[in-house]
Amino acid sequence: MDTIYLNHPIDKGKLKIVPTVMALGFFDGVHKGHQAVISAAIDKAKELGTTASVMTFNPHPKEVLRKQENQMKYLTPLPEKIKKIKQLGVDTLYIVHFTKEFADLTPQEFVDDYLIDMNVVHAVAGFDFTYGSLGKGTMETLPFHARNRLRSTIVEKLEADNEKVSSSRIRQLLSNGEVEAVTELLGETYLIRGTVVDGEKRGRTIGFPTANIQPKDRFIIPKTGVYAVTLTVRDEEFSGVCNVGFKPTFHNEANEPTIEVHLFSFDRDIYGEDVSLSWHYRIRDEQKFLNVDDLIKQINLDKEKAMSLLPL
Numbered sequence: 001m002d003t004i005y006l007n008h009p010i011d012k013g014k015l016k017i018v019p020t021v022m023a024l025g026f027f028d029g030v031h032k033g034h035q036a037v038i039s040a041a042i043d044k045a046k047e048l049g050t051t052a053s054v055m056t057f058n059p060h061p062k063e064v065l066r067k068q069e070n071q072m073k074y075l076t077p078l079p080e081k082i083k084k085i086k087q088l089g090v091d092t093l094y095i096v097h098f099t100k101e102f103a104d105l106t107p108q109e110f111v112d113d114y115l116i117d118m119n120v121v122h123a124v125a126g127f128d129f130t131y132g133s134l135g136k137g138t139m140e141t142l143p144f145h146a147r148n149r150l151r152s153t154i155v156e157k158l159e160a161d162n163e164k165v166s167s168s169r170i171r172q173l174l175s176n177g178e179v180e181a182v183t184e185l186l187g188e189t190y191l192i193r194g195t196v197v198d199g200e201k202r203g204r205t206i207g208f209p210t211a212n213i214q215p216k217d218r219f220i221i222p223k224t225g226v227y228a229v230t231l232t233v234r235d236e237e238f239s240g241v242c243n244v245g246f247k248p249t250f251h252n253e254a255n256e257p258t259i260e261v262h263l264f265s266f267d268r269d270i271y272g273e274d275v276s277l278s279w280h281y282r283i284r285d286e287q288k289f290l291n292v293d294d295l296i297k298q299i300n301l302d303k304e305k306a307m308s309l310l311p312l
């Protein structure tokens with residue numbers, strides 16, 4: 001897959017202008033609804049004998065148009081989104097740098113400059129896709145702005161339990177710790193990438209050595225609590241139990257929750273390694289224990305539970 005970064009106004013000299021079927025959207029998470037849109041574009045491209053492309057935007061419009069107090073977090077920060085879109089079999093991914101100036105384009109300008117000039121012969125998007133300033137262009141107005149210069153497919157709403165599969169719904173589920181439901185909507189377990197860093201080394205003394213994971217990029221971290229997880233190190237996958245939180249049993253002044261993973265059968269030193277962490281099941285809330293023995297008893301139960309849920 002070719003990945004092409006575009007800045008507004010686009011420099012058309014840089015583009016290979018071949019006829020293409022293009023899927024349009026932000027696509028955070030590349031969930032099942034997004035997959036339906038991108039697959040529809042790939043199918044259409046096969047039918048028409050053109051390339052299949054995706055146009056996405058970065059950063060998220062909300063980050064640019066509304067002042068976010070904290071930097072916004074993502075289900076798939078850009079490198080992850082690129083990986084997932086590539087796996088779907090797209091020929092070209094266009095990443096438009098989302099700025100206020102780009103957001104100010106009228107719907108007609110967006111269609112002229114970003115679709116027609118890029119030789120998009122067919123545009124594919126979901127029923128609720130909007131384009132142009134204040135989201136005034138919709139899939140219903142697209143034929144009007146296109147004036148017979150391109151055709152379009154509207155992908156109908158994909159639902160799960162009578163509700164749209166959406167990035168915002170998945171974000172909400174992660175903030176509630178509902179990682180099993182997230183798997184359903186993504187079509188695979190949610191994962192974050194990170195690096196193994198030094199912890200306070202207390203884990204070893206209580207019989208549960210843990211790898212502390214420092215997330216890379218701006219991944220959304222599920223709600224604090226204990227989870228059954230798998231950790232992938234150098235293409236090898238290990239099962240374990242993970243605590244995300246503030247370790248209230250001990251004195252802790254961290255602002256961000258720490259992510260600690262205890263792997264069941266593992267005695268390698270992986271400090272500094274890049275890892276990915278997949279969130280399979282939620283086990284319980286994080287608690288403040290009266291003493292370390294009670295914490296140890298509980299962690300043993302967590303471990304048993306996670307072992308019964310996961311392949312070892």
Ligand SMILES: Cc1cc2nc3c(=O)[nH]c(=O)nc-3n(C[C@H](O)[C@H](O)[C@H](O)COP(=O)(O)O)c2cc1C
Nearest residue numbers: 199200201202203241243247248249262286287302
């Ligand atoms: C499966 C698991 C569950 C945990 N649950 C809690 C908890 O409920 N409350 C708490 O204060 N700490 C909890 N911890 C964190 C331990 O306190 C922590 O692993 C230990 O203090 C080591 O910390 P260190 O890596 O900073 O040395 C849990 C750790 C694991 C691995």
Ligand SMILES: Nc1ncnc2c1ncn2[C@@H]1O[C@H](COP(=O)(O)OP(=O)(O)OP(=O)(O)O)[C@@H](O)[C@H]1O
Nearest residue numbers: 025026027033125126128129157158165166167168
């Ligand atoms: N459940 C769905 N069914 C069909 N199309 C969808 C679905 N979800 C998103 N799309 C389409 O996928 C593209 C990308 O959508 P977008 O990035 O806005 O995702 P979203 O899940 O709707 O996000 P958010 O929850 O932030 O609104 C758009 O064309 C959109 O219409």
